[in-house]
Amino acid sequence: MCGIWALFGSDECLSVQCLSAMKIAHRGPDAFRFENVNGFTNCCFGFHRLAVVDQLYGMQPIRVKKFPYLWLCYNGEIYNFKQLQKQFGFEYQTLVDGEVILHLYNRGGIEQTASMLDGVFSFILLDTANRKVFLARDTYGVRPLFKVLTDDGFLGVCSEAKGLINLKHSTSLCSKVEPFLPGHYEVLDLKPSGKVASVELVKFHSYKDEPLHAACDTVETLPSGSFDIETVKSNIRVLFENAVRKRLMAHRRIGCLLSGGLDSSLVAAVLLKLMKEINVSYPLQTFAIGMENSPDLLAARKVAAHIGSEHHEVIFNSEEGIQAIEEVIFSLETYDITTVRASIGMYLVSKYIRKKTDSVVIFSGEGSDELTQGYIYFHKAPSPEEAAEESERLLKELYLFDVLRADRTTAAHGLELRVPFLDHRFTSYYLSLPAELRIPKNGIEKHLLRQSFEDSNLLPKEILWRPKEAFSDGIASVKKSWFSILQDYIDQQVDDLLLEKAAEKYPFNPPRTKESYYYRQIFEKHYPGQSNWLPHYWMPRWVKATDPSARTLKHYKSAAQE
Helix, strand or coil: CCEEEEEECCCCCHHHHHHHHHHHHHHCECEEEEEEECCEEEEEEEEEECCCCCCCCCCCCEEECCEEEEEEEEEEEECCHHHHHHHHCCCCCCCCCCHHHHHHHHHHHHHHHHHHCCEEEEEEEEECCCCEEEEEECCCCCCCCEEEECCCCCEEEECCHHHCCCCCCCCCCCCCCEECCCCEEEEEEECCCCCEEEEEEEECCCCCCCCHHHHHCCCCCCCCCCCCHHHHHHHHHHHHHHHHHHCCCCCCEEEEECCCCHHHHHHHHHHHHHHHHCCCCCCCEEEEEECCCCHHHHHHHHHHHHHCCEEEEEECCHHHHHHCHHHHHHHHCCCCHHHHHHHHHHHHHHHHHHHHCCEEEEECCCCHHHHCCCCHHHHHCCCHHHHHHHHHHHHHCHHHCHHHHHHHHHHCCCCEEECHHHCHHHHHHHHHCCHHHHCCECCECCHHHHHHCCCCCCCCHHHHCCCCCCHHHHCCCCCCCHHHHHHHHHHHHCCHHHHHCHHHHCCCCCCCCHHHHHHHHHHHHHCCCCHHHCCCCCCCCCCCCCCCCHHHCHHHHHHHHC
16 A cells, blocks of 8 residues: 655646645655656656565665666555566566566556556556556556546646645646546656647456456466356355465555454455465454444454454444544545445544554455445345346446545555455456356345355354445444434534535535535535546435435345344
8 A cells, every 4th residue: 555646747846746745645654755757857756655565675666777767656566476477587676566567568568567467556657768658547446546637738646636636737726636447547648848648548457357367377277167056166265265365465464354244254264264374473463343232343253253363342432433524534535425434434443453553454355245246235136137237337336435435444544455355356257157146045145155155164154144234334233323323413413404405505416415415515625626526326226225324225124123
């Protein structure tokens, strides 16, 4: 986890502009570098480092003797950099995994580079010999990237939008800041003036396709063409274990978020098993957050005892949660209702990890609900085919919702997130399975995933088959959910008349509830006029829902009553 920032063709003094780079200092608390580009006095890079691999030579922009004309600023982890070195005979100058980007580009250009990277990344690559700038972002957008490009060719790029919104330019303040699309790369021409012109934006990977880098994966070819249930279950286990194993690459201590739900519990159990296999010298720390006696705390305690982790519980009260709302929205750069709710717990647990422990690389269960149809509303899907389409839509939009939440809440406290459920090889295999295999069965969502680990003894049966809890609900007690606590507080803060006129004040994505209005007010205070960063609110489908909380759905209520 790092913070990257770059400008090309700035009309304003760079020493003034670089103050914007400091807005993302939280992403890299270990070191900072600001570097001008030789021959282009109005172009520069800014980099905030969180040292996770190669403590000595990991500063950026990365430049190596072999390619003096290449400059690279990247945020991410490339898990197959050693396999690629072996396959192509690359000679690395550092131990930095991202160095492979320079070698791949030199060998086969930007298309092959982006397609061959197994990992999570966003990067800015400058080739001064050919006068090109390249931007790229991983398939699911696990690592964030924003850009602003003016009509006269001034380009700003940053890990978070907050590092771009106050940039100065000769015409005006740069306002058209937008997220860079996941799974894409962009080619831009660099003019002698330092200004740029976009040449093309290309989608290099679709999550349904097996990635190009699968050819040099550590897992050999799997039995394919057969959808025999035992073969499928075995492949799911092998690929998921491989997804966790490759993410063990770190020189800093590894920890794991643990809500006691299926996803984080599976990640924690497999992670601990693999850490023991390679004789990691320290115990795995797991972290749960909730209000006193919340379902998540109780379930996580059970999982931690079963797997034998060093377990930490973070207990917060409603006042602490409410007090965190504004800083959470500032960190997130969104006003989406369910994202804000779910982020508060994750933000507070990340704060605890940073202050009270030495764990820095944090595993988590994001992506599973979208991939394995874990949301409760999937029970209402009209057909397996429509459920599969919805699953793909959710994966495509992850960078706007759950992946955004997971990145910003952890990065706000200088932690690095790892999400094995979004492994390219694992997701492409899961999505290749027949639609009817992936739907909820016997009233239980994620049935296939649960079934695949049933005989592994990794988790207690009651955890493996525990029904879905929304993170924002599981951290509160059953009697009163976190979303009702929030709504009761906000009801006193927002006047009825304000809500009535909400559509006039905020015509784009108008708030329909007081809670939504409250979040939007805070967002507009920090990011005025940027409401288009969120194309639409996250809401369940196939049900007449007015609130995204799982607790408002009929299926949840009947399960709770039973």
